[in-house]
Amino acid sequence: MENQMIRAKEVVFRYAEDGRAALDGISMGVRRGEFVAVLGANGCGKSTLAKHFNAILLPEQGEVYVEQYNTREEDHLYDIRQRVGMVFQNPDNQIVATVVEEDVAFALENLGVPPDEMRGRVDEAMEMAGIYKHREKAPHKLSGGQKQRVAIAGVIAMRPDCLVMDESTAMLDPIGREKVMRTVKRLNTEYGITVVMITHYMEEAVQADRVIVMSRGRIELEGTPKEVFRDSARIRALKLDVPQAKELCDLLREAGVDLPQDVISAEECAKALAALLAGTAQAKK
Amino acid sequence: MASVIKVEHLTYIYGEGMPDATTALDDISFEIEKGEFLGVIGPTGCGKSTLITHFNGLNRPTRGKLYIDGEDIWADPKKIRQYRFKVGLVFQYPEYQLFEETVRKDIGFGPRNMGLSDEEVDQRVVEAARFCGLDEAVLERSPFELSGGQKRRAAIAGVIAMRPEVLVLDEPAAGLDPEGREMILSQVKRYHRETGTTVVLVSHSMEDIAKYADRVLVLQAGKVAMLDTTANIFARAEELVSYGLSVPEVTKIFLQLREMGLEIPVDVYTVKYARDTILNALARQGGGDRA
Amino acid sequence: MLRDITIGQHFPGNSVIHRMDPRAKLLLTVAYIVILFVGSNPIGLALSALFLILAYGVAKIPLKLIGKSLRPILPIILFTAVLNLFFVPGDPIFTWWVITVTWQGLYNVLVLSVRIVCLIAGTSLLTYTTSPIVLTDALERLLKPFARLHLPVHELAMMMTIALRFIPTLIEETDKIMSAQKARGAELDTGKLTDRIRALIPVLIPLFISAFRRADELAMAMECRCYHGGEGRTRLRQLHLGGMDLVLVAVCAAVFTLIGCSGMLWGLMGL
Numbered sequence: 001m002e003n004q005m006i007r008a009k010e011v012v013f014r015y016a017e018d019g020r021a022a023l024d025g026i027s028m029g030v031r032r033g034e035f036v037a038v039l040g041a042n043g044c045g046k047s048t049l050a051k052h053f054n055a056i057l058l059p060e061q062g063e064v065y066v067e068q069y070n071t072r073e074e075d076h077l078y079d080i081r082q083r084v085g086m087v088f089q090n091p092d093n094q095i096v097a098t099v100v101e102e103d104v105a106f107a108l109e110n111l112g113v114p115p116d117e118m119r120g121r122v123d124e125a126m127e128m129a130g131i132y133k134h135r136e137k138a139p140h141k142l143s144g145g146q147k148q149r150v151a152i153a154g155v156i157a158m159r160p161d162c163l164v165m166d167e168s169t170a171m172l173d174p175i176g177r178e179k180v181m182r183t184v185k186r187l188n189t190e191y192g193i194t195v196v197m198i199t200h201y202m203e204e205a206v207q208a209d210r211v212i213v214m215s216r217g218r219i220e221l222e223g224t225p226k227e228v229f230r231d232s233a234r235i236r237a238l239k240l241d242v243p244q245a246k247e248l249c250d251l252l253r254e255a256g257v258d259l260p261q262d263v264i265s266a267e268e269c270a271k272a273l274a275a276l277l278a279g280t281a282q283a284k285k
Numbered sequence: 286m287a288s289v290i291k292v293e294h295l296t297y298i299y300g301e302g303m304p305d306a307t308t309a310l311d312d313i314s315f316e317i318e319k320g321e322f323l324g325v326i327g328p329t330g331c332g333k334s335t336l337i338t339h340f341n342g343l344n345r346p347t348r349g350k351l352y353i354d355g356e357d358i359w360a361d362p363k364k365i366r367q368y369r370f371k372v373g374l375v376f377q378y379p380e381y382q383l384f385e386e387t388v389r390k391d392i393g394f395g396p397r398n399m400g401l402s403d404e405e406v407d408q409r410v411v412e413a414a415r416f417c418g419l420d421e422a423v424l425e426r427s428p429f430e431l432s433g434g435q436k437r438r439a440a441i442a443g444v445i446a447m448r449p450e451v452l453v454l455d456e457p458a459a460g461l462d463p464e465g466r467e468m469i470l471s472q473v474k475r476y477h478r479e480t481g482t483t484v485v486l487v488s489h490s491m492e493d494i495a496k497y498a499d500r501v502l503v504l505q506a507g508k509v510a511m512l513d514t515t516a517n518i519f520a521r522a523e524e525l526v527s528y529g530l531s532v533p534e535v536t537k538i539f540l541q542l543r544e545m546g547l548e549i550p551v552d553v554y555t556v557k558y559a560r561d562t563i564l565n566a567l568a569r570q571g572g573g574d575r576a
Numbered sequence: 577m578l579r580d581i582t583i584g585q586h587f588p589g590n591s592v593i594h595r596m597d598p599r600a601k602l603l604l605t606v607a608y609i610v611i612l613f614v615g616s617n618p619i620g621l622a623l624s625a626l627f628l629i630l631a632y633g634v635a636k637i638p639l640k641l642i643g644k645s646l647r648p649i650l651p652i653i654l655f656t657a658v659l660n661l662f663f664v665p666g667d668p669i670f671t672w673w674v675i676t677v678t679w680q681g682l683y684n685v686l687v688l689s690v691r692i693v694c695l696i697a698g699t700s701l702l703t704y705t706t707s708p709i710v711l712t713d714a715l716e717r718l719l720k721p722f723a724r725l726h727l728p729v730h731e732l733a734m735m736m737t738i739a740l741r742f743i744p745t746l747i748e749e750t751d752k753i754m755s756a757q758k759a760r761g762a763e764l765d766t767g768k769l770t771d772r773i774r775a776l777i778p779v780l781i782p783l784f785i786s787a788f789r790r791a792d793e794l795a796m797a798m799e800c801r802c803y804h805g806g807e808g809r810t811r812l813r814q815l816h817l818g819g820m821d822l823v824l825v826a827v828c829a830a831v832f833t834l835i836g837c838s839g840m841l842w843g844l845m846g847l
Contacts, residue, residue, distance in 0.1 A: 042433060042462045054800060078802050086800040089460075093790045094797035098709045098741045105812035107801035112808045122812060140744040143329065154801060170460045173329045173489045174531045200462045203534070241463040244492065244534035244556055251560040257567065266534050270541035277547055277566060343755050366761060374759040381749075382756040384781035394778065398761030429785070443760060 005162050005194045006030040006053050006084070010062035013048055022048040024217035025062070032161065035188045035195045037208035037225075041239035045217040046198045050166045053196065054084040067161070082111065085155030089167040091147035092140075095154075100142075101126065101135040104153045111158065121157050128191065129153035129183055145176020149183055156187065162194040163187060169199060181207070202229075202243045206264050213238055226262040245269035288316035288352075289451055289483050290340060290372070295349035297335055309335040311507040312349070317451070317485065322477055324498030324515070325487040328529040332507040333487050337453050340485070341372040354450070370399055373449030377456045379440035383428040388419070388439050391428050395447040406446075413446035414439075416476045418468065434465040441469070445476065452476070453485040458493065466490075470497060491533045495519060495554035503528070520552030535559045587704040593635040594705045597821045598714035604828050605702045611832045612691050612698075619845075620838035621690045627831055628697055637704050645700045646693065653692055660684040710813075712736045717815060723806075730806025738794070746787060753782050 006029065013023040022045045030036050040046045051057040052064045055071040066084055069076040088094050097103035105122045113121065126132040129149040139147060148168055155163060165184060169177040181204055187193045197204060205211050211228040213221040215238050221228050229235060232242045232250050242250075249263045249272070259276065263269050297310040309332045317323055327333050338344040339351055342358050342365040350357055358368045373395075376382070385391035389410055396406040414424060417438040423431065428439055441457060454473065458466035470486075474497055477484045488494050494501060494515070501518040503511040505528050511518055518525070522532045522540055532540070532554075539553045539562075549566060553559045588594075593601070612624055632639055646653075666680030703711070716733035723729045754764060757778045764775050 041464055056796060056800065078804075081800055081802050086797075088793060088797055090790075090793060092745050093793035096741060096794070096798060097737060098707075102709075102812055106798075106803075109809050109811055110802040110804065112810050115810055115812065115814050118810065118812050138744070139741070140748070151797075158801070175328065175529060239462065239464040245538060247556045248535060248538065248559050248563075251556060252563055255560065255564055257564070266537045266541065270538045270545070273538070273563060274542055274545045274547060277542075277549075277563075277570065338755065341759055343758060366763070369759055369761050374756075376752065376756045376759070379756065381782055381786055382753055382760075382778075384778045394757075394762075395760035398763075447760070 003032050004029050004065075005032045005034070005067065006196070007065045008049070008052065008059075008062070009064075011049075011052060011059040011064060012061040013045075013052070013057060013059055015048075021217050023052075023059070026217070026219060027062075028212060028219060028222075030162070030194060030196055032194055033188075033192050035185075035197070035207070035209045036212060037197045037199060037205040037210070038212045038214060039200060039202075039205050039240060040214035041200070044214040046214050047166050048217075049214070050086070050164050050196065050198050053162070053164050054086055055080050056086070078111070082107075082158045083160055084162045084164060085158055085160035086164045086166060087148065087151045087155055087168045089170050091144050091151060091171065094151050095139045095147060098138055099135075100131065100137050100139060100150050103139065103150060104135075104157050106154055107158045121159070125153040125157035128156055128187065130179070143176060144172045145179050148172065148176070148180050152180070152183060152187075156193075160193065162196065164196045164198070166198045167200070169201060169204065177201070177204075200240070202241050206243060213240070215239075225264055229264045230262055287319045289319045289354060290317040291352040291355075292316070292339075293350040293352070295339065295346045295351060297332075297339065297344060298347045301347055309507055310339075310346075313507070313509050314349075315502065315509055315512055317483060318500075320481050320483055322474070322484045322486070322497060322499045324494035324501040325485060325504065326489070326491070326494055326501060326525075326530060327504035327510075331504045333504055334455060336504065337374060337455060337485065337487060340451065340453055341374050342366075342368045343374070370395070370447050371449055372451045372453060373444040373447050375441050375444050375452070375454040375457060377459055379444075379457075380428075380433070380436035382443075383436060383440055386427060387425055388414075388428050388431070389424040392424075392439060392443045392446050395443055399447060409446045409448065410442075413442040416445055416472060416479075417442040418472055434461055434468065437461065437465070437469060438472070441473075449482070451483040451485065453487070455487045456489065457486070458488070458490070466493070473497075489531075491519075491525075491531055491536075491554075495533045495536075503530075515554065516552050519554035520550075522551055586707045587637055587641070588707075589636055589705065591635045591705070592820060592824065593631065593701070595820070596705075596824060597815055597817050598706050598710045599718055599815060600817065600821045600825055601702055601706060602711070602714050602718060604825065605699055607828070607832055608698045609695060611835050612694055615835035615838045616687060616691060617839050617842040618687070619842050620835045621687060621694070623831070623835045623838060624694050625690060627835075628694055628701070631701060632697075635701065635705050637701065641704065642693070642697045642700065646696055649692070649696065653689055656688060657685045660688060708740050709737060712740070713811075713813065714815070730809070734806075742790070745790075746783070749786055750779065750783055753779050753786075 008026050008028050011023050011026045012021055014021050026049060038046045038049065048057065052059060052071065053066065055077055058072055064071045066080045069080050071080060095103050096106050101122055104125055105118055108118045108121060123132065126135055129152045131146060131149045131153055134142060134146060139150060142150065163184065169180055172180065184195055184197065185207065188195045197208065199205060206225045208225060211223065211225050212219055213228060220238055229243065229246055232246060235242050243264050245266050245268065246264050249259045249269060253259050259272055263272055293314050294312050295310055296308065296312050298306050298308050300306045325333055335344060339346060345359060353368055353371055358365065383391050385394065392410045392413055393406045396409045419435065419438055419442060423435065428436060431439060445452065457473065458469050461469065470493055473484060476482065486498060498515050500513065501515050502509060503518065510528060511521065519532065519536055522536050525532055535556055536554050539549060539551050539559065542549050543551055550562060553562055615624060661677055661681045662675055664678055664681035664684055666678035669677045669679060669682065712733050716729055719729045758764060762775060762778055
């Protein structure tokens, strides 16, 4: 139990009282140190779920726990928000200060961290997010990817146990997206920060330890990326993309070529194909 | 083939004469052919956005000329507005331009500015909405009540309704989920096929460019780095990577196969073509292990 | 284009004046303005102007920038100058038709012009050498005692900060929306005034909607980072009155006292 970072029990949530349920009885957990990707088409409830993880939204029915705290406990609101940091979609709308390092310090200022300690933590967070060299710049002079890493640093400075990325790569170009993804991966593997990544990019999801696929406020699929992407037809039915590597292997298998069913990344696919082509070359000899 | 847009030695400098002047476009020349589907790619900051705002006269070249249908568009600056209707420009996140009370009025904004009659405007609105997959019922609703994907399509319809000769779209699918992306791009493709309109698609997604474009223009640091058919462009995948661009995932697979020392073509950019290439290779090598 | 508008007049540098504690700078600027009125005699004003020229030199700010900041109020200076020159009674210098120029009038004009120029140049020096955000910070700290009187000092400073942060973003956004509407044939820069105001609707509505959306998202992001008002808040940037600040304040105090007393000197000379 103490290994659980976040637990959701039978969570139901509606934006309007008579509206349809955005979350329709969700139960799930995130283990400490885990990298979880949450996938789903627009409007499936994935962002709504993310906003329950740090008490921005409270469940209509059911409970959400962050470590030992129920998100309904108002006394522990700041304990919860300090433990679960959140980065949003639009990089422009989450930076408060006019200088990068001051923005990174914003949460610490709110938490009343003594100034001497704050300096060290701000520098550390900027190093971790790879934006230290931009510390004196104005945010609007940075690229989208850099701004998102400023936002990550601003959250990391709180020394949270968990980082929730709410579609934080959706508005970035491929290079910016890759850098943000690499930063988040490093925070997870090197610093042991639990990551919940809300996304609709498959190439990001395949890098996770576990993938949760949502549809209409419910969890439809759950498992390792290989397990989840195994059934391409099901993934398409949930209005998601199938990685091209997987699609190619599917097409080749249909044509009668013997390939494993759980190939999802480009590297795996290249290896499998190389083995196949080398194998036939040898068979010929 | 006749060219619809012709760019001749075009240079554009931001803040010319200022100490911080930057050259966004550096003496570029190329032609866009009538009826083609041209993809434009390039790393962020390469001048793509600056280039497309020249196509409809929102930016005026610092040096050089731009011809539409053979006419120099800056010959008489007072007449520049007519080229806004000839080249329809859809900006990134176009849903942020919606402002009218109803979707119908918003789509009709462009045609009304053209000075068309009410019936003509209405006819075009209905037609544009149909191309963008919006029901007639949606037309009476407020644009702000629509879903993200619908807003995007309504905004695109607002440009299509002007019946431009050239439709330019800057990242029309940015930020949408896979279904939304697919829907918008396939509708653009269908519009291209049915009306014969020239389409220019600017995108970071190599998969999308590979899937839809006939020819591809690669911009790099304000210069035209490549302009060729899609197959020929992706055959130079290594160069694209060196510009800081990504290539489609299937192309990556084939690049890796090449690195492993396999004799395999690298001009592979769609999954179907990849399948055929592999099947051919297998057949050539003996095809012994077909199940 | 809108992008060319510069916000504030910050002129970055690394001079003693740039590095000076902003609170001290702010208070000295106020003191300087007061002293301009107290020491409103030729000697005092000459000293005030000299002091300012020296300060600009130390800050390495080109003097021609003063001209730039004066331009908007030049008509006012000229207008008052003309009024004073022609309508102040006293000993005439010359008379032509109905116009009489007097020594007193000329004296008034000179005092008035020098005073206004020094006033503008003095406050400009503050904004040239202090970034808006540091200035906001200094204001918040100086006004802190008034928070006890329920003056929302922290909130005002926070609003200033957010405004400064979002001005460039919103300018860029306005630019984009204008381009998008022009691409649909909107005529934004031609036509009669009423037409132009009407033409702004397609720009203003999307801009407001976007600003509200941004405000909404920013508020949520701030809450996620434990923002709960000014109570118990600490700051990354600490302001310290250093030795250099004290020396500068002492020097200025001496100069200001001298200027303040210059009235007496002028009086003596007048005798």
